[in-house]
Amino acid sequence: MTRTLLVALLTLGDPGQLTGGYLYHRRLADLAPRHAARLEFVSVPARPFPLAIVDGPRVLRALAHIGADVVVLDSIAAAFVGPWLRSRAPAAPMIGMLHQPPGGIDHGPVRTYVQTRLDRMAYARVPRLLVASDSLAEELIRRGVRSDRVAVVPPGRDVAPSPGPPPGDLRRGRKAGFLCVGNWVARKGILELLDAFAQVESDSATLHLVGDTATDRRYGQRVLGRLIQLDLTERVVVHGPVSVGEVAALYGAADVFVLPSLKEPYGTVYGEAMAYGLPVVGWRAGNLPYLAEHEREGLLVEPGDLQALTAALQRLANDADLRTRLGGAARLKALRRPTWDEVAALFFDRLRTEISGSAQARSPL
Numbered sequence: 001m002t003r004t005l006l007v008a009l010l011t012l013g014d015p016g017q018l019t020g021g022y023l024y025h026r027r028l029a030d031l032a033p034r035h036a037a038r039l040e041f042v043s044v045p046a047r048p049f050p051l052a053i054v055d056g057p058r059v060l061r062a063l064a065h066i067g068a069d070v071v072v073l074d075s076i077a078a079a080f081v082g083p084w085l086r087s088r089a090p091a092a093p094m095i096g097m098l099h100q101p102p103g104g105i106d107h108g109p110v111r112t113y114v115q116t117r118l119d120r121m122a123y124a125r126v127p128r129l130l131v132a133s134d135s136l137a138e139e140l141i142r143r144g145v146r147s148d149r150v151a152v153v154p155p156g157r158d159v160a161p162s163p164g165p166p167p168g169d170l171r172r173g174r175k176a177g178f179l180c181v182g183n184w185v186a187r188k189g190i191l192e193l194l195d196a197f198a199q200v201e202s203d204s205a206t207l208h209l210v211g212d213t214a215t216d217r218r219y220g221q222r223v224l225g226r227l228i229q230l231d232l233t234e235r236v237v238v239h240g241p242v243s244v245g246e247v248a249a250l251y252g253a254a255d256v257f258v259l260p261s262l263k264e265p266y267g268t269v270y271g272e273a274m275a276y277g278l279p280v281v282g283w284r285a286g287n288l289p290y291l292a293e294h295e296r297e298g299l300l301v302e303p304g305d306l307q308a309l310t311a312a313l314q315r316l317a318n319d320a321d322l323r324t325r326l327g328g329a330a331r332l333k334a335l336r337r338p339t340w341d342e343v344a345a346l347f348f349d350r351l352r353t354e355i356s357g358s359a360q361a362r363s364p365l
Contacts, residue, residue: 005037005348005355008068008090009097010059012077013046018212018241019183020268021076021099024132024155031344037351040066044080049111050118056084063090070351072097073126076104079115082122089125095354096122096129097153100265101139106185106216128354130347133266135287153347155268156340157275163252164245170253172206172237176317179208179254179278181247181269182261183215184223189260189283191219191226196260196309198231204317208254210239210247251276255323256316261286262303274298274334279326281312297330 009015009025016022029039044052044059060081063071071090073081075098085094102123103116123129129145130153131137137150170177178197182188190209197207213220227236239250251257257273257280264270264286271291273280280298282288294300299316301308316323338346 002036005035005070005352006066006068007032007037007039007070007072007348007351008042008063008066008092009039009072009074010042010044010063010077010081011074012044012052012080015041015043018244020155020266021074021132023244024099024268025074025097027156027340028344028347031341032348034341035344035348037348040068042066044077049107050079050114052080053083053118056081057088060084060088060090063092068092070095070355072130072351073122075100075119078122079104079118082118082120082125085122085125093354094126095351096126098129098131098136098140098265101136102143105263105265106187128350130350131265133287134290136265151350153343153350154337155266155271156343157271157334157337158339159244159248159251159272159275162245163248164243165249167246167249167253170206170208170250171255174203174206174317175320176205176255176323177208177253178205178256178258178313178317179210179250179273180258181210181250181273182259183212183241184220185216186219187262189262190223192304192306192309193258193260194223194226194232194236196306197236197313198229199306199310200313200317202235204314205235205256207236207258208239208250209236210242210250212241213238247272248276251278254278256281256313258282258313260303260309261288264288267291271334271337274330275337277327277331279316279323279330281309281316292330292333296326297333298326 032039042062045055071092071094073096102119103112129150137152141147184190257278260283262285267287270280280292283303284300285303292298299312
C-alpha cells in the first residue's frame with residue numbers, strides 16, 4: 001500500500017475563504033485522499049500588514065509539530081515567514097505555491113515595495129516554485145527567477161461536484177443574461193463594467209454580479225452608488241458572495257460571462273465559464289489572453305476602452321448565433337484543460353518528486 005503523503009500548507013487567515021487561491025487549496029485538500037495524500041492547513045493570523053511577521057516563529061514551530069513530509073508555502077503568507085526562514089526553516093522540504101507575483105496585488109506602492117522584498121526573502125529559501133498560470137510563470141522569469149525553478153500547476157476547469165438549485169431565468173425578459181463573478185475591488189473593473197453596461201440598450205441584457213461586496217468597503221460604496229443611478233435601474237442583479245455550487249448553477253443559466261479585470265494571475269472564473277460554454281468578455285490583460293482568443297472564444301478589448309467594451313456586450317446581446325459560436329469554441333478549448341482531479345494528481349506528484357530530490361541531495365556519496 002502506498003504511504004500517505006502528509007502535506008502542511010502554510011497560508012494566511014481562514015482557509016475557507018471564497019477567493020481563488022483559497023478555493024484552489026480547498027479543492028486540493030478535498031482530493032488529496034484519492035492521491036494517497038493528506039493536506040493540513042497552518043495559518044498565519046490575518047492581521048494588518050506587516051504585523052503578522054511577529055507571528056512567524058510561532059507558526060513555524062507549529063509546522064514542526066505536524067511532522068509533515070513537505071511544506072507548501074502559499075504566496076499570500078510568504079512575506080510573514082520570509083525573515084525567519086534562514087534560522088527557523090522547517091526540517092521538511094519546502095515548496096512555494098504562487099497565486100500572485102512577489103509584492104502581491106491590490107496593494108499601494110509602499111506595501112508592494114516592502115512585501116516584494118519580504119516575498120523574495122522567502123522564495124530564496126525555496127528551491128521550487130509552483131505557479132497557477134503561464135502568465136505568472138513568465139512574469140517570475142522576467143523578474144529574474146530561473147526557469148528551471150518554476151512549474152505551472154493551473155486550476156481545474158470544473159467548478160463543483162454538483163451545481164446548486166436552478167437560479168431561474170437570468171435574462172429577466174431581455175435578450176441575454178450576462179454574468180460577472182468577482183469580488184468588488186478596483187482591479188476587477190466592476191465600475192467600468194457598470195459604466196459600459198449602462199450604454200447597452202436597456203432591453204438587450206440583464207447583468208448579474210456575484211462576489212463579495214465588502215472586500216474593499218470604500219470601493220464597494222462607489223459601486224453601490226453607481227448601481228442606484230437611473231441608467232442601471234432594474235437592469236443589474238446583485239447576488240453577493242455565493243457557494244461554489246450556486247456559482248456553477250449561474251454559469252449554467254447565463255448566456256455570456258464578463259469580467260473586465262486588469263490583472264488576474266490566472267482568472268479561474270474565465271476557465272470555469274468557458275467550460276460551461278460561455279463566451280468570455282474582458283480586457284486584453286492579465287492571464288485572459290492565455291485562456292481565450294479574441295473573436296474565437298470571446299471578445300477581448302483594450303484595457304480602459306469603455307466604448308469597445310459596450311460594443312462587445314451589445315454585439316453578444318443582439319447576436320445569439322455569435323454567442324453560440326464563441327461559446328462552443330470556448331467549451332472545446334476549456335475541455336482541453338485539466339480537471340481538478342488531474343490537477344491534484346500533478347500537484348502531489350510534484351511534491352513527491354521534490355521530496356525525492358531533497359532526500360537524494362542529503363544522502364552521502
